[in-house]
Amino acid sequence: MAQVRLESIGKTYPGGVRAVDGVSILIEDGEFIVLVGPSGCGKSTTLRMIAGLEAITDGEIRIGDRRVNDVAARDRDIAMVFQDYALYPHMTVGRNLSFGLLRRRQYSSRLRSLLSGSYRANRRKETGAISDRVARAADVLGLGDLLDRHPRELSGGQRQRVALGRAIVRDPSVFLLDEPLSNLDAKLRGEMRTELRRLHRQLGATMVHVTHDQEEAMTLGDRLVVMKDGIVQQCGPPVELYREPVNRFVASFIGTPEMNFLEGVIEEGGVFTSGSVRIELPKGRWPSVSVGQQVTLGVRPEHLERVADSDAMFTGEAEVVEQLGDRTDVILVNGNHRMTARIASGSGLREGDSASLRADLSQAHLFAVDDGENRIATK
Ligand code: ADP
Numbered sequence: 052m053a054q055v056r057l058e059s060i061g062k063t064y065p066g067g068v069r070a071v072d073g074v075s076i077l078i079e080d081g082e083f084i085v086l087v088g089p090s091g092c093g094k095s096t097t098l099r100m101i102a103g104l105e106a107i108t109d110g111e112i113r114i115g116d117r118r119v120n121d122v123a124a125r126d127r128d129i130a131m132v133f134q135d136y137a138l139y140p141h142m143t144v145g146r147n148l149s150f151g152l153l154r155r156r157q158y159s160s161r162l163r164s165l166l167s168g169s170y171r172a173n174r175r176k177e178t179g180a181i182s183d184r185v186a187r188a189a190d191v192l193g194l195g196d197l198l199d200r201h202p203r204e205l206s207g208g209q210r211q212r213v214a215l216g217r218a219i220v221r222d223p224s225v226f227l228l229d230e231p232l233s234n235l236d237a238k239l240r241g242e243m244r245t246e247l248r249r250l251h252r253q254l255g256a257t258m259v260h261v262t263h264d265q266e267e268a269m270t271l272g273d274r275l276v277v278m279k280d281g282i283v284q285q286c287g288p289p290v291e292l293y294r295e296p297v298n299r300f301v302a303s304f305i306g307t308p309e310m311n312f313l314e315g316v317i318e319e320g321g322v323f324t325s326g327s328v329r330i331e332l333p334k335g336r337w338p339s340v341s342v343g344q345q346v347t348l349g350v351r352p353e354h355l356e357r358v359a360d361s362d363a364m365f366t367g368e369a370e371v372v373e374q375l376g377d378r379t380d381v382i383l384v385n386g387n388h389r390m391t392a393r394i395a396s397g398s399g400l401r402e403g404d405s406a407s408l409r410a411d412l413s414q415a416h417l418f419a420v421d422d423g424e425n426r427i428a429t430k
Pocket residue numbers: 064065066068069070088089090091092093094095096097
C-alpha cells in the first residue's frame with residue numbers, strides 16, 4: 052500500500068478547458084478518500100491523472116516515494132474500477148479475474164525464463180500463485196460459487212463485485228474507483244457501500260473513490276474532497292464538512308435535504324432581517340458582523356422544529372408534506388421565502404396548513420455575500 056501525494060496538479064484540455072486547477076491533496080497510506088462534487092467539477096480528470104490515463108498539465112504526482120508524472124499507467128501499481136464494470140463478456144468470472152494477471156505474467160515470465168532457461172517450471176509456479184490470488188479474492192467478495200458463470204448470468208451487484216475482484220487480485224498499492232456504484236439500484240448501492248467499507252478495512256488499502264453523490268461520499272470516505280470548477284473547496288472528515296462547511300457551496304452540497312439559505316442584512320441589536328423574517332441572533336456568536344452587513348443565514352432542515360406561532364421565527368404555508376415514516380419533510384412557503392424542515396412525524400400537518408418554525412441557532416451558519424461566500428467565523 053502507498054501514500055499518494057498530489058502537488059498543485061492541473062489539467063488544461065486541448066481547446067482550453069481548465070478541468071483541474073491547483074489541486075493539492077496528501078492521501079495517507081491506507082486511507083479511503085472520496086472526491087465529490089457536481090458533474091463537470093474535475094473529479095474524474097483528477098482520478099484519471101492519478102491513474103496515468105490522462106497526462107497532467109502542471110504539478111506533480113507521487114505514489115509512495117516515486118514521482119509518477121511520466122510513468123505509464125501499467126507501471127504505476129494501481130488498479131482502477133469503472134462504473135460500467137468493463138468485464139470480458141465471453142469469459143467466465145474466474146477467467147475475468149485471472150486474465151489480467153496471466154497476460155501480465157506471460158511477458159515477464161517468458162523474459163525471465165529465457166534468461167534462466169527454465170520456462171516451464173517458472174510458468175507452473177506463477178500460474179499456481181495466480182490461482183491462489185483469484186481464490187482469495189473470490190473468497191473475500193463471496194464470488195466462490197460464481198466462478199464458472201459468464202457476466203451475462205450475473206446481477207449488476209455481482210458484476211460490480213467481479214470488477215472489484217479483478218482489482219483485488221492485482222494487489223495494487225492504490226485502488227482508484229470511478230463512480231463504481233452509479234449503475235446499481237438504490238438498495239444494491241447501499242449494500243455495496245457497506246461491502247466497500249468492509250473491503251477497505253480488510254485490505255487496509257489506499258482507496259480513491261469518485262462520486263457525485265454526497266450521501267455515498269459521506270458514508271464511504273475517511274475524508275472527502277469537495278470540488279467545484281476544478282478547484283478543491285474543502286477537504287476533511289464527513290462530520291467536519293457537515294458541521295463546519297467553509298463556504299456556502301460546501302454547505303449546500305453536503306447534507307440532505309439541502310440547507311436553507313436566507314439572504315438578508317444585520318440590523319441594530321444584532322437582528323437578522325430578510326423581508327418579513329426577523330431573527331434575533333445569539334449575542335456574540337458572530338463577533339465580526341456589523342450593522343448594515345449583507346449576509347446569508349444557513350439553517351439545516353434538521354435544525355428546525357415546529358413551534359407555537361408565538362415562538363415562531365418563520366411562519367408559512369405547507370406546500371409539500373412528505374411522510375417518511377420516522378420523520379416528515381415539509382416545505383413551507385411565505386412570499387419569496389421557502390424553508391424545508393425535517394420535523395417529527397405524527398404532527399398531522401397537511402399540505403395547505405399553516406405552520407411555524409424555530410431554528411436552533413447554535414447550529415446555524417452565516418455566510419458572507421461576496422464571490423467566495425465564505426462562512427463567517429463563530430466565537
Ligand atoms: P467530473 O468527473 O467531475 O464530472 P470531469 O473531470 O469529467 O468532471 O470533467 C471536468 C471538465 O473537463 C468538464 O468541463 C468536462 O467537460 C471537461 N472535459 C473532460 N474530459 C475532457 C476532454 N477529453 N476534452 C475536453 N474537455 C474535457
